[in-house]
Amino acid sequence: xxxxxxxxxxxxxxxxxxxxxxxxxxxxxxxxxxxxxxxxxxxxxxxxxxxxxxxxxxxxxxxxxxxxxxxxxxxxxxxxxxxxxxxxxxxxxxxxxxxxxxxxxxxxxxxxxxxxxxxxxxxxxxxxxxxxxxxxxxxxxxxxxxxxxxxxxxxxxxxxxxxxxxxxxxxxxxxxxxxxxxxxxxxxxxxxxxxxxxxxxxxxxxxxxxxxxxxxxxxxxxxxxxxxxxxxxxxxxxxxxxxxxxxxxxxxxxxxxxxxxxxxxxxxxxxxxxxxxxxxxxxxxxxxxxxxxxxxxxxxxxxxxxxxxxxxxxxxxxxxxxxxxxxxxxxxxxxxxxxxxxxxxxxxxxxxxxxxxxxxxxxxxxxxxxxxxxxxxxxxxxxxxxxxxxxxxxxxxxxxxxxxxxxxxxxxxxxxxxxxxxxxxxxxxxxxxxxxxxxxxxxxxxxxxxxxxxxxxxxxxxxxxxxxxxxxxxxxxxxxxxxxxxxxxxxxxxxxxxxxxxxxxxxxxxxxxxxxxxxxxxxxxxxxxxxxxxxxxxxxxxxxxxxxxxxxxxxxxxxxxxxxxxxxxxxxxxxxxxxxxxxxxxxxxxxxxxxxxxxxxxxxxxxxxxxxxxxxxxxxxxxxxxxxxxxxxxxxxxxxxxxxxxxxxxxxxxxxxxxxxxxxxxxxxxxxxxxxxxxxxxxxxxxxxxxxxxxxxxxxxxxxxxxxxxxxxxxxxxxxxxxxxxxxxxxxxxxxxxxxxxxxxxxxxxxxxxxxxxxxxxxxxxxxxxxxxxxxxxxxxxxxxxxxxxxxxxxxxxxxxxxxxxxxxxxxxxxxxxxxxxxxxxxxxxxxxxxxxxxxxxxxxxxxxxxxxxxxxxxxxxxxxxxxxxxxxxxxxxxxxxxxxxxxxxxxxxxxxxxxxxxxxxxxxxxxxxxxxxxxxxxxx
Numbered sequence: 001x002x003x004x005x006x007x008x009x010x011x012x013x014x015x016x017x018x019x020x021x022x023x024x025x026x027x028x029x030x031x032x033x034x035x036x037x038x039x040x041x042x043x044x045x046x047x048x049x050x051x052x053x054x055x056x057x058x059x060x061x062x063x064x065x066x067x068x069x070x071x072x073x074x075x076x077x078x079x080x081x082x083x084x085x086x087x088x089x090x091x092x093x094x095x096x097x098x099x100x101x102x103x104x105x106x107x108x109x110x111x112x113x114x115x116x117x118x119x120x121x122x123x124x125x126x127x128x129x130x131x132x133x134x135x136x137x138x139x140x141x142x143x144x145x146x147x148x149x150x151x152x153x154x155x156x157x158x159x160x161x162x163x164x165x166x167x168x169x170x171x172x173x174x175x176x177x178x179x180x181x182x183x184x185x186x187x188x189x190x191x192x193x194x195x196x197x198x199x200x201x202x203x204x205x206x207x208x209x210x211x212x213x214x215x216x217x218x219x220x221x222x223x224x225x226x227x228x229x230x231x232x233x234x235x236x237x238x239x240x241x242x243x244x245x246x247x248x249x250x251x252x253x254x255x256x257x258x259x260x261x262x263x264x265x266x267x268x269x270x271x272x273x274x275x276x277x278x279x280x281x282x283x284x285x286x287x288x289x290x291x292x293x294x295x296x297x298x299x300x301x302x303x304x305x306x307x308x309x310x311x312x313x314x315x316x317x318x319x320x321x322x323x324x325x326x327x328x329x330x331x332x333x334x335x336x337x338x339x340x341x342x343x344x345x346x347x348x349x350x351x352x353x354x355x356x357x358x359x360x361x362x363x364x365x366x367x368x369x370x371x372x373x374x375x376x377x378x379x380x381x382x383x384x385x386x387x388x389x390x391x392x393x394x395x396x397x398x399x400x401x402x403x404x405x406x407x408x409x410x411x412x413x414x415x416x417x418x419x420x421x422x423x424x425x426x427x428x429x430x431x432x433x434x435x436x437x438x439x440x441x442x443x444x445x446x447x448x449x450x451x452x453x454x455x456x457x458x459x460x461x462x463x464x465x466x467x468x469x470x471x472x473x474x475x476x477x478x479x480x481x482x483x484x485x486x487x488x489x490x491x492x493x494x495x496x497x498x499x500x501x502x503x504x505x506x507x508x509x510x511x512x513x514x515x516x517x518x519x520x521x522x523x524x525x526x527x528x529x530x531x532x533x534x535x536x537x538x539x540x541x542x543x544x545x546x547x548x549x550x551x552x553x554x555x556x557x558x559x560x561x562x563x564x565x566x567x568x569x570x571x572x573x574x575x576x577x578x579x580x581x582x583x584x585x586x587x588x589x590x591x592x593x594x595x596x597x598x599x600x601x602x603x604x605x606x607x608x609x610x611x612x613x614x615x616x617x618x619x620x621x622x623x624x625x626x627x628x629x630x631x632x633x634x635x636x637x638x639x640x641x642x643x644x645x646x647x648x649x650x651x652x653x654x655x656x657x658x659x660x661x662x663x664x665x666x667x668x669x670x671x672x673x674x675x676x677x678x679x680x681x682x683x684x685x686x687x688x689x690x691x692x693x694x695x696x697x698x699x700x701x702x703x704x705x706x707x708x709x710x711x712x713x714x715x716x717x718x719x720x721x722x723x724x725x726x727x728x729x730x731x732x733x734x735x736x737x738x739x740x741x742x743x744x745x746x747x748x749x750x751x752x753x754x755x756x757x758x759x760x761x762x763x764x765x766x767x768x769x770x771x772x773x774x775x776x777x778x779x780x781x782x783x784x785x786x787x788x789x790x791x792x793x794x795x796x797x798x799x800x801x802x803x804x805x806x807x808x809x810x811x812x813x814x815x816x817x818x819x820x821x822x823x824x825x826x827x828x829x830x831x832x833x834x835x836x837x838x839x840x841x842x843x844x845x846x847x848x849x850x851x852x853x854x855x856x857x858x859x860x861x862x863x864x865x866x867x868x869x870x871x872x873x874x875x876x877x878x879x880x881x882x883x884x885x886x887x888x889x890x891x892x893x894x895x896x897x898x899x900x901x902x903x904x905x906x907x908x909x910x911x912x913x914x915x916x917x918x919x920x921x922x923x924x925x
Contacts, residue, residue: 002825005055034848041840048833056829057822068165069095069104070155074199075137076110076146078174078782083200085127087170087805092123094808105158109151111177111701114140115158143749144777145701146171149179152194152793156187167194168808169793172201173786176701176778180789184796193799197808198785206234209781211262213281213295218302220683224270225299231283235290236260242282246754246771247273254286271301278754278771296754296773305380305686307331308350310339312358312388319669320356320384320660327679336362343370351686353379355400357386357659359393372399376649380685385622386659391590392622394447394580405630405646406655409590409623417510417586418452419444420468420499424517426459429486433547433572437516438481440575444514445474447583454502455481458495459488460522468502490517492558493526496541500530504537512586513541515558516575519551531561540564542582546572593620593664598634598642606633606645606654606681616671618642620664621657643681651688654681693718693759695770702777704747708735708759716761718743723772724756735759750774866906873902877915884922893922 071091073084095104107115120128120136128136148171159165167187187194211230219225233239239255251267271277281295307324309331311317317333324331332350336358340346343366347353353371363371375381383389383404391408395401401408421441429437445453454468455477465484466477496513503511513534521527534541542564543555552568559566567578600612615634626632626641634642645654658664668674696707708718721733721743729751735743747755752774759767787801794801802808880895896919903912 003057003059003822005057005822005824007054034843038840038843041836041843045833045836045840048829048836052826052829052833056825058825060821060823066101066103066163068159068163069098069102070107070158070165070167071095071104072107072109072151072155072167072169072171074110074146074148074151074171074174075108075133075140075142076174076779077144078146078201078779079172080200080202081130081133082127083805084170085129085133087197087199088119088123088133089125089127090805090808091168091170092119092121095119096121096124105155107151107155107158108137108140109147109154110141111143111145111147111703112141113147113151113154116140143702144779145176145703146174146779147177147179147701148173148175149177149181149183152180152183152187156183156190156192159190159192161190165192167192167797167799169194169196169790170199170805171196171790172199172782172784173789174201174779174782175786175789178700180793184793187797192797194793194797195799195802195808196790196794197802197805198787198790199805201782201784204781204783207290207293208233208235208239208283208285209293210281210283210295211781213279213297215279215297215299218300218687219271220302220304221274222270223683224268227267227269227279227281227297229265229267229281229295230262231255231265232262233258233285234260235285235288237288238286240284240286241265241267242280242284243267243269244280244282245269245271246278247271249277249279271299274301274303276300276771278773280754294752294775296752296775298754298771298773302686304328304330305351305682306349307352307354307682308347309333309354309356310358310362311335311356312362316386316661317356319662320354323660323675323678327675329679329682343367344374347371347374347379351380352682353381354682355381355383355389357384357388357393357661359388360395360398360400368399372403375403375651375653378650378688380651380682380688381648381653382681382685383653383655384660385591385657385664386661387591389659390622390624390655390657403648403653404655405627405644405653406624406641406657407627409625417448417512418454418468418503418506418508419448419512419514419586420454420456420502422456422458422495422499422513422515424459424490424515425457425484425486425488426490426518427487428490428518428520428547428549434486436572436575437546438484440516440579441481442474442478443576444579444583445471445477447580449474452506452508454499456495456499457484458491459486460491461488462491462495462498464498468506490521491523492517492521492554493523493530496527496530496534496558500533500537500539503539504533510586511537511539512564513539513562514544514579514582514586515541515555516544516546517555518547518549519543519545519554520549521554524554527558528561531558534562540586542566542586544569544575544578544582546570546575590623591620592623592636592640595619596636598636600633601635602631602633605631606643606684607677608680610673610677614671614673616667618658618664618668619666620659624655624657643677645681645684647688652685654685656681693768695757695759695772697772699775699777701779702749704750704772704774706733706745706747706757706772707738708743708745709741710743710767716763716765718759718767719762720760720764721745722758722760723747723750724758725751726753727751747774752776869902869906870908873899873906873908873911873915876902880915880918889922893919896922 073087075084098104105115106119107113116136120132155167209232211232214228216225227243229241231239236257236259238257241253241255243251249269249272251269255265277299279297279299281297282292284290284292307329309317309320311333312335314333314335321333371381381403389395396408421444423437423441449472451470452468453466453471454464455466457463457465465480471477499513539562541558541562543559543566545552545555545568547570556566565582567582569578595617597617598615600607600610600615603610621636621640621642624641626644627646630644630646632641632644636642641655641657643654643656645652662669693711694709696709698705706721708721710718718735721735722730723733724730731747733745733747735745738744755772755774756769757772758769761767791801876895876899880892880899883891883895896915900912900915900919903915
C-alpha cells in the first residue's frame with residue numbers, strides 16, 4: 001500500500017508548471033518526432049519531481065506497539081503475608097484479561113530478585129494461601145533483607161529501551177541495602193513511572209530492642225570514649241543494660257521504668273587492651289520480662305602516634321616540645337641540615353609530621369615531593385603558624401600547600417601595593433651580573449603576582465619594560481625581560497622621575513620603588529631635588545647596591561631621603577634573596593596581630609570535648625583561605641581559619657594558623673585545653689598511618705560486605721579471608737581486587753555475633769587477624785511502612801502512590817497504537833527524474849533528432865535543400881521584422897544576419913543583399 005506523507009506538497013505544482021513552460025521549448029533544428037520525444041521527457045521529469053514532493057511511502061510492515069507492565073512484589077520477612085496475598089489477588093485479577101498490547105512481567109524480590117512467567121489463575125478468585133505462594137516461589141532465592149534499589153533497577157531492565165512501560169511496586173519500603181535514590185534517578189531519566197502500593201509490615205511483639213549502638217572506630221590506649229545506645233522500649237518498663245568487651249570490660253546498668261518509646265543512653269568506657277576489641281551490648285526487660293536484644297560492635301585500639309617535628313629554632317620550638325611531652329606523645333625533632341638525604345626512609349617510623357614555624361627554603365623540591373607522597377600514603381601532616389610559616393615562609397605554590405586544607409593568599413591582607421622596579425642596564429652590568437639581576441627580577445615578580453608592578457630599565461635613557469599594572473600571567477613578562485641586554489651610560493634622574501609620575505596619584509596604601517644599580521650616575525645633582533617630591537607623595541625608594549665597584553653613598557642618600565631601605569652586597573648571586581626580603585618588608589604582612597575570640601565551628605573530631613566558652617582569646621594568626629572540601633574547626637570572627645583539616649590521599653592534614661612560640665597564643669599557654677586539642681589533632685591525623693592491613697565492613701540485610709585495604713608494606717596480593725563465628729564455625733571467602741584498589745568479599749547470611757577475620761596472602765601465609773561485628777538484619781526491625789520513601793519514589797518518577805491495593809488499576813497504561821513501517825519512495829523518484837534529465841541532455845547534445853533532409857522539416861515535404869534554406873531564411877526574416885517593429889534593434893540585426901546567411905545558402909543573392917542592406921540600415925543609426 002502506498003500513502004502520501006506530505007499531501008500538501010501539491011502546492012509546488014503551480015511553480016513547477018511555470019518552470020516547465022519555460023523549459024519545454026525545444027531547439028529549432030529538431031524533427032517533429034524529436035520534439036514530441038523531448039517534450040514528453042521534460043514532462044516526465046517535472047511530474048516525477050512533483051510526485052517526490054508529495055513524499056510517497058510504501059507500507060512494508062504493520063504491527064501494534066506493545067507496552068510493558070512490570071509488577072514488583074516485596075517478599076522479604078518484614079512484609080505482612082495477608083497484605084502480600086491481597087496484592088497478589090489484585091494483580092492476578094487485573095492481568096487475567098489484559099489488552100493484547102500489554103505484556104506483563106512479575107518480579108519478586110527480597111535481597112536477590114527473581115521472575116515467574118505468570119500468576120496462577122486461581123489467585124484472581126481469592127487471596128492465595130502461604131503454601132501456594134511458597135510453592136510458586138520455590139525456585140526464587142529469599143533472604144532476610146530488602147534490596148529495594150536493586151529491584152527497581154531490575155524492573156527497569158525488564159523494559160527494553162525502545163518500549164514504553166510502567167512499574168507497579170508493592171513493598172513496605174523497608175530498604176536495607178541503599179541505592180534507592182540512584183535507581184529512582186535512573187527511572188526518571190528513562191521516563192519510566194512507578195506506581196507505589198504500600199504493603200503492611202509484620203507486627204512485632206512489644207519487646208525492648210536496641211535501635212543503634214554507636215562506638216568510635218578507633219581510639220588510643222588509655223583514652224576514654226563514649227558508647228551511645230538508642231533503645232526502643234515500648235512497654236516503658238525497667239531494663240537491664242549489659243555491656244561486655246573482649247578485653248574483659250563488663251558494665252551493667254539498671255534502667256528504671258519510664259515513658260514508653262525511644263531513649264538514648266551513654267556509657268563511658270576505657271579500653272583495656274590494644275588491637276581490635278569486640279563489644280556486646282545486651283538489653284533485657286526486667287519488668288515485664290522480655291527476651292534479650294543484642295548489638296555487636298568493634299573498636300580498634302591503636303598504638304600511640306609518633307610525631308616528627310621539623311623546627312627552625314630549637315629555642316623557639318621548646319613550647320611545642322613541652323606540650324607533646326605533657327600529652328605523652330612520642331616525638332623526635334629535626335632542624336635544618338639534620339635530616340638524612342633519604343627523607344622517605346626517615347619518615348617511615350612516624351605517623352605524623354609537624355612543620356613548626358619553619359621556612360620553605362630549608363627543604364629541597366625533592367623533600368617537598370617526598371613529604372606530599374608520604375601524606376598520600378597515610379602519614380599525617382600539621383603546619384603550625386608563625387613568622388616563617390605559610391605565606392610568610394614562602395610555602396605558596398608548593399606541594400605542601402597542595403596537601404594542606406588551606407590556601408595561602410597571593411595578595412596581601414591590607415590594600416594592594418604598587419611597586420616599580422628601576423633596574424640599571426648600563427654597560428657596567430654586563431656578564432653574570434646581568435643574569436643575576438634578571439633572575440632576581442623574576443623572583444620578585446613571582447612574589448608580587450596579584451599586585452600592581454611596573455618595570456623601568458635605564459642607562460642614559462629610561463625604557464618602560466612593563467607599564468604599571470596588576471600582574472598574573474608571568475610568562476610573557478619573563479620573555480620580554482630576556483630580550484634586554486646591558487649597554488650605555490648611567491642617568492638616575494629620568495627613570496626616578498618617570499616612576500614618581502606613575503605612582504604619585506595611585507590610590508594605594510603602599511607605593512614603592514625598588515632601584516638596583518652600581519650607584520655611579522652622571523646626574524646625581526638632578527636627583528636630590530626629586531627626593532622631596534617622593535616624600536610629598538609618600539613614595540619610598542629602596543636601593544640595592546650590588547657588586548664590588550659601587551658608590552654606596554649615592555644609593556644610601558636616595559633611600560634615606562625617601563624613607564626606603566638600603567641593601568649592599570658584593571655578590572650578585574644574593575640579589576634574589578635581597579629582593580625577597582624587601583618584598584616581605586614593603587608588602588602588608590599576611591597575618592593579623594590583634595586580640596580576638598576564636599569561634600568553635602565543629603566539635604566532633606579535633607575539638608571533641610572542648611566547650612565554646614572555655615576557649616581563650618588569641619593575639620594573632622597567619623592569614624589563609626579555606627579550601628572547598630576542608631573542615632574548619634576554629635575560626636576568627638572575620639572567618640579566617642584558626643584550625644582546619646581534611647583528607648589528602650590516604651592521609652590527613654591540618655593547619656593551625658596561630659603560633660606555638662607562644663607569641664599569639666600567650667593566653668592559650670595557660671589553658672588546659674590546648675594540650676587536649678593538640679593531642680586529639682595529632683591522633684586524628686595519625687588515623688591514616690599505614691598498617692599491614694585494615695578491614696572495613698558494611699552490613700546489607702543479613703549479608704556482610706567486607707573490604708580489606710593492604711598496607712604500604714604489604715607487597716603480596718591478598719587472596720583468602722577466613723571468618724570464624726562464636727560457635728567456631730569457619731567460612732572461607734576469596735578476596736577479589738575492587739576498582740578502588742581494595743580487596744572485597746561478601747559473607748552471605750551471616751549469623752549475628754563477633755567473627756574472627758583472618759587474612760592470608762597469595763602464598764597462604766597469614767597476614768593478620770582482627771574482629772568484625774555482624775548484627776541482625778534491619779529487616780527484622782521494620783514495624784511500619786516507610787511512606788515518605790515510597791512517596792518520594794512515586795513523585796520523582798512521575799507515578800502515583802496508591803495506599804489501597806484494591807484501587808490499583810491499569811488506567812495509566814496507554815491504549816494500543818498501531819505502528820506502521822514505511823519505505824520512502826521520494827529518493828527513487830528523484831533519482832529517476834535525474835536519469836531522465838540526463839537522457840534529455842544526451843539526446844539534444846547528440847543531435848539524434850536533428851534535421852537531415854527536407855523530409856524532416858515538415859511531414860510529407862519534398863522540397864530540395866535550397867528550398868529548405870529559403871524557408872529557414874524566411875523564418876529568420878520574419879523574426880527580424882517582428883523585433884524591428886518592437887524597437888528591439890539588437891535582436892533584429894542578429895536575425896537579419898541569420899536570414900542573409902540562409903539566403904546565401906539557398907543561392908538567393910538578391911534577397912541576401914536586401915537582408916544586408918537592412919542590417920546596415922540599423923548599423924548606421
